Structures are given as structure tokens and as C-alpha cells.
Amino acid sequence: MIDMLIAQQSIEVSGSDSILGFATTGGGGWQIWDRYLTVDGKKAYHIGNICNTCTFFFERLEGANKNISADAIAGALQMGIARLDADVVAALSKILPNEKYQMLLLRVQPQQVQLGGADDYFSHEQIALWGMDGFWGLPHSPKIQYYRLPDLVMSATERLFQFVVPMFPASWLNSGQIQAYVKALSEGREPTAVALSILDIKAPAYCEDDSAVASHWCLTHYLLDGHHKMQAAATQHAPVTLLSFLAVGQGISSETDISRLVSILADAAHSEATVSR
DSSP states (O other): OOEEEEEEEEEEEOSOOOSEEEEEEEETTEEEEEEEEEETTEEEEEEEESOTTSOOOOEEOTTOOOOOOOGGGHHHHHHOOOSOOHHHHHHHHTTSOSEEEEEEEEEEOOEEOOTTSTTOGGGTHHHHHHOSOTTTOSOOOOSSOOEEEEEEEEETTEEEEEEEEOSSOGGGSOHHHHHHHHHHHHTTOOOEEEEEEEEEEEOOSOOSOTTSOOEEEEEEEEEEEOHHHHHHHHHHTOOEEEEEEEETTSSSSOHHHHHHHHHHHHHHHHHHHHHHO
């Protein structure tokens, strides 16, 4: 499966009037505990808590119900973006909330996940590290069918997991639009989807086997534009490009962590390019 970094760039968005936002709420004795992605002021996704030893999760809420697109460059996204030029950055900055971002242009081949199936992170990798939830006795349900990108071994005890999370379910998609992208993919085109991304680094406070993978770097791409493209790519096992705006200050990670992630993705892309030659 393909997962290649094509280009990256740091930007900062200020003075934005985007319908997207970030919110937090308290819990117990914590003034800030839970984190949310909002749309039009409504909670669209619960994107986890501030605890770095708690499990990683995301969960769709009622506010996740629309596409967020940059109409000015819709044609360019349909054709596929190969580089980060000033027009693309300016147009997409208008749909983003105020924040520092690491822009990542990735070439990806998504795999659609069946909840509870063999490829569901929450039913397998999460339980393998943290065990089953002691209260519910069930795997976490994100309440949305999502996609996965290839895992990446970062070190002997660290692994990167990537998720592409739609803003609405596949049942809302238009079959005609999906088929149009299937045709484009069959002709070798690689249209571009856009995502607002969060990096959470999670590890249990105690791990019985010190030699096991004990730290999950979870990079979640919340899909703003490109739902039909991603579905078509998953159906056809074909690559598309994904323009990820990784929010530097919103994850359970530091700027140093994000710099390391970008470096590792760049090294992996170089290695893949070298092997392909």
C-alpha cells in the first residue's frame, strides 16, 4: 500500500472566520479534559482527552454532517494537486480555524474499515496494548466507518497509525460522483482530498512486555473535502493525494514530535522512491 510524502510546508492561519473550530470541556477535577472538533459551533467529533496514558479514540457526534470545501480551487482538487503553490495555500487557509499547521501533501491508498472486523484498530491494536474496556467490556465504536492508511514502524517500541475519518457516512454519498472518480482513477489521475489532522501520541502507564510496541502515534485525518474521491480510491485500491493540515497545537504531541513525524515520513517516501527505481 502507498503512503508517500510529496511535499510539506508550515503555515499559520489567523483572522479566520471558518465554520470549523476546536473546543474543550472539563471533567472531574480537570478544567480541560475532553477535546472536540466543531462545525458551525456544534460538536462534530470527540477527538479524545488530554491524557497521554489513556486510549486513543475518536467518535462522531451530531455536528458531523457536511462537507467543508474550498470552492475556488475545486477544479484543481478534482484534477489533483502535485505541489503546494501560493493559490492552493491561500484558498484552503480560508476554510481552516486559527492555528499553526504543518501542511502535508501525501500520496495514499486508503483501506475502508469494517467496524469490528480484522482491520478495525479499536477491535485489535488498541485492545492488544490497553486491553478491553473494563466497564463496557466492548471495543470502542467511533460511530463512523473510517479508512486506514499503512502503519509505519518508527522504532522498536513506537508505531504510527493513520486514520482518514469522514464527516458523514458512506450512505450519504452520491453513486454517480463515486463512479466519475472511479473513471478518473482508471485513467491514472490522482484527485486530491483535504483533511484537518491531529497527532495524538498515546502509551499506557504500564506495559508488561518492555520489548513490545508500547507507544501508538495516531495521526487522524478528518476529511473536509473529498469524500467521493476517498470512497472511489478505497473501492478501486487506487492511490489519491491527500492534503493534510496537521494542527500543531491541538493534539497530544509537541512541535518536536511533529517535526520528527515529518522527518520519518520524508525518509519513508525517499526509501520507497529509491526502491521503486
